[in-house]
Each structure stands twice: as structure tokens, then as C-alpha cells.
Amino acid sequence: MTSPIPYDLWYWSGIPGRGEFVRLPLEAAGIAYRDRAREEGDEAVLRHLERMGAYPAFAVPLLEAEGLAIAQTANILLWLGERHGLAPADTAGRLWAHQLQLTVADVVAEAHATHHPIAASLYYADQKLEAERAAACFRNERIAAFLDYFERAAGSGGWLVGEHWTYADTSLFQLVEGLRYAFPQRMAALGGRWPKVAAIARRVASLPRLQEYLASGRRLAFNEQGIFRHYPELDGP
Amino acid sequence: MTSPIPYDLWYWSGIPGRGEFVRLPLEAAGIAYRDRAREEGDEAVLRHLERMGAYPAFAVPLLEAEGLAIAQTANILLWLGERHGLAPADTAGRLWAHQLQLTVADVVAEAHATHHPIAASLYYADQKLEAERAAACFRNERIAAFLDYFERAAGSGGWLVGEHWTYADTSLFQLVEGLRYAFPQRMAALGGRWPKVAAIARRVASLPRLQEYLASGRRLAFNEQGIFRHYPELDGP
Numbered sequence: 001m002t003s004p005i006p007y008d009l010w011y012w013s014g015i016p017g018r019g020e021f022v023r024l025p026l027e028a029a030g031i032a033y034r035d036r037a038r039e040e041g042d043e044a045v046l047r048h049l050e051r052m053g054a055y056p057a058f059a060v061p062l063l064e065a066e067g068l069a070i071a072q073t074a075n076i077l078l079w080l081g082e083r084h085g086l087a088p089a090d091t092a093g094r095l096w097a098h099q100l101q102l103t104v105a106d107v108v109a110e111a112h113a114t115h116h117p118i119a120a121s122l123y124y125a126d127q128k129l130e131a132e133r134a135a136a137c138f139r140n141e142r143i144a145a146f147l148d149y150f151e152r153a154a155g156s157g158g159w160l161v162g163e164h165w166t167y168a169d170t171s172l173f174q175l176v177e178g179l180r181y182a183f184p185q186r187m188a189a190l191g192g193r194w195p196k197v198a199a200i201a202r203r204v205a206s207l208p209r210l211q212e213y214l215a216s217g218r219r220l221a222f223n224e225q226g227i228f229r230h231y232p233e234l235d236g237p
Numbered sequence: 238m239t240s241p242i243p244y245d246l247w248y249w250s251g252i253p254g255r256g257e258f259v260r261l262p263l264e265a266a267g268i269a270y271r272d273r274a275r276e277e278g279d280e281a282v283l284r285h286l287e288r289m290g291a292y293p294a295f296a297v298p299l300l301e302a303e304g305l306a307i308a309q310t311a312n313i314l315l316w317l318g319e320r321h322g323l324a325p326a327d328t329a330g331r332l333w334a335h336q337l338q339l340t341v342a343d344v345v346a347e348a349h350a351t352h353h354p355i356a357a358s359l360y361y362a363d364q365k366l367e368a369e370r371a372a373a374c375f376r377n378e379r380i381a382a383f384l385d386y387f388e389r390a391a392g393s394g395g396w397l398v399g400e401h402w403t404y405a406d407t408s409l410f411q412l413v414e415g416l417r418y419a420f421p422q423r424m425a426a427l428g429g430r431w432p433k434v435a436a437i438a439r440r441v442a443s444l445p446r447l448q449e450y451l452a453s454g455r456r457l458a459f460n461e462q463g464i465f466r467h468y469p470e471l472d473g474p
Contacts, residue, residue, distance in 0.1 A: 055333055055336075056389055058343075070332050072336045075332055075335050075336045075339055078315075078332070078335070079328075079332055091316075092292075095305070095307050095316055099294075099307065099308050102309040102311060102312055103309065106346075109343075109346060113350065117354045117355060117367065118354060118367065118370045119371060119378070121374060121378055130354065130355065130367050130370075134356060137355060137358060137359065
């Protein structure tokens, strides 16, 4: 990566979280970026959000380049997709990739709500019983509903959209990885139910630049501060 | 509306829900559409979703025209914005309007979760105690966090973005209406905290075509089947 660094990514330094959905296509396409909180700490993120002027962000991830400051994960990916050909350029394909991304975002929000069903601002310990109820419903109904959908939506070219990987594929990969981390028993029990989804996840992990990234220190491990958390009491077959 | 009808909107017939975020800019711009479930019933929606081929939708709202089938509320609005000038055409303005829409969508999802914190598939009565806890956090923390943000984000031209109304404004209007319906005590207690947001909501309601629409039978009232529900036990000052 000897090209000039055009992008500044602002996201919390200790979790993959929603930031990882931005990092993955940047890494897969070899697009250079500075991961600001990993250089300067999370306090720098808070200061930056407070300082923003005309186009403030409600939350991170936030991606900046050339005077633009774009927030909301799906919006960032829409922008990257258009600028770098990480999604089809025609209207139908561009909106289809975005639709899939927004549906991934819905699963991500529901996955987070399994361990924080009452409020994101409360500790897990203060909503653990509610989390056990919520996680059971998510495990038993929602995982299959969503992954059945992505299996149906997957294209015939080995990817979600068209003949090449798009940001929708890197997002589906991260979603599947997250679900496997958080709900290993349930995902094992569902086994080979989604062959196309599983193949896309394997293909994403095999992209040359992603192989290198996933083995690097830049790739953050899932942990119990993030969206996908492994609490054994929330998993089950 | 004597022009040919280009759009088919698929959304549940009995609630404003997410469909209303699509109806409002269509109505405000005088764009003709058929509201299919209101003509044919909700069963037609289910049949249509099952029959979809290469670009299936996970859920409604779904908007179709000219061979395209676009789902996810924010994605539909992105498309309408581009086709009909309901958002700026330049990259910065287009993405900014979309970012605001996605943030409205986040509030909408959290508002729904106040009465269904455990699972959307369970009855309210089966998660009422959890809902009371969740709603208290939403009322006391999240409403102000989000509306403070929109107040900060509002432009100087009397709208969220630029000098004309965009789909972000019609969405902010619907959000404020929904919050006032669901949490009247809390919204009254917060009073005049967001003058710009309140002014935008008033301006949207005063758009000539929307005045006519809001007084018509096409406008569905909020009710206790939808996203914004008024349960007195979930409100408070």
C-alpha cells in the first residue's frame, strides 16, 4: 500500500463492530485508509464527533475523504461501492447490493439486541434474563429467516450480486463469522442449510488481500464488548 | 393524478408503519402509485413476496416500477430521490440525505423495540414488563439523543438538507408525529427543545399536496398494531 492515504476511518479501536463492515471491502480492494482510533485512541473519536460541523454523524463508523464525512455503515459502503466499483454501477445492481447490505444491517442490530434487549446503555448483567429470552427467539426464528433469505437471494455467479465480489459479500462473510462466534451451537445445529451462503463466506475469506488481512494484526477478534458476543447462556442447539 | 401510474407499493394495509415513509414523499411530490394491499388485501402482499424471483425482498415496504423491485425503506427513498429530485443530486448532498434517513430508520427500529424488546413475534402482553423497562430507557435517553442530533444536523434553509424539502424531511415529520403519538407525555415534557425540528415538521405538514393527503382517507392513523404505539404504561414525563 504505497498509494497516498485518502481515507480516514473513525471507529472504536477495541471491537470489530460495525467498523469491520467498512474495513473488509477496503482491505479486499487494497484501498489505503488510516484507522484513526487505533492510532490515537477512542478519545480522539469522541472529540472528532463533537467537533464536526455541517454534516455531523450520530455515531461511528465515519469515513472521511476529500472534504466528505460519511456516516452510517450502509451509506459508507454505498459511497465506496460507487467510487471503487465495489458494487455494480447500473441502477438495478447498485440498489440490489444496497438492499442486501441494509438487510445485513438489520440482522446485525437484532444480534446486538440479543444481549442488550432493554437498552444499549445498561450492563449485560442488568438485562441477562431478558437477554436469555430474546436470544432464544433470535436463535430459533431469526437466524434461519435471514440466512434462508440470503440463500435465496444469492446469485448464480458464486456471489450475492453478479460475477464479482461486492461489499454485500464481505458483509455477508462478517455476518456469518459473527453468528458462528456468538451462537456456535445453534450454527452447528443448522449445519449445511445454506450452501450458497457458506460458499460465499469461504470465497470472501479466500480473496488474496483478505487472506493477508485476516491473518494480520489489523483484524480484530470478536469479543464480549462488541455486537457479536459469545455468552454460553445465550447459545443452544 | 391523471398521469399513468408507474409505481406499485406493497405494504401492510392497516398500519402506517415503514410504508408511510415511502408514501409521504410520493404524495408530497404528486407521484402516482398504487397501494396494492389497500386494493387487494394483505394476503396479496404475502403471495407477492413468495413469488418474487431474482431480487427477492426480505420484507415490505417494496416499491416496483419498470421491472425494478426495490425493498428496504431507505433504499426505496434513495431511488425515489434520484429519480424525482427528492434529494440533492450531488454526491455530498445525496449521501447526507441518505445518512439522515438511515438515522431516522435507527430511531424507528428502537421505537418498535420499546413495545417488543424480546421478539417481534411475541405478543406485547408476553413482554410487557420488559417493554416498560425498555421504554423508560428510550424515553429518558434515546429520544433526546436522536432529536438533539437532528436539531444539530438541520440546515440553515429551513429544511434538513439544502433549500428544498427532501425525503429526509418527510421522514423526520413522520418520526416526530410517531413519537408524539406514542409518548405524548414525554414529548410534551421535552417541550420546545428542538425548534428547528419542530419547524421542519410544521413545514412538511404545510406542503400543499401533503395538506390534502393528511386530510384524506389515504392517510392511515397510528394505531396499536404498528411501530409507534400508544400504551399509557410505556409513556411518562
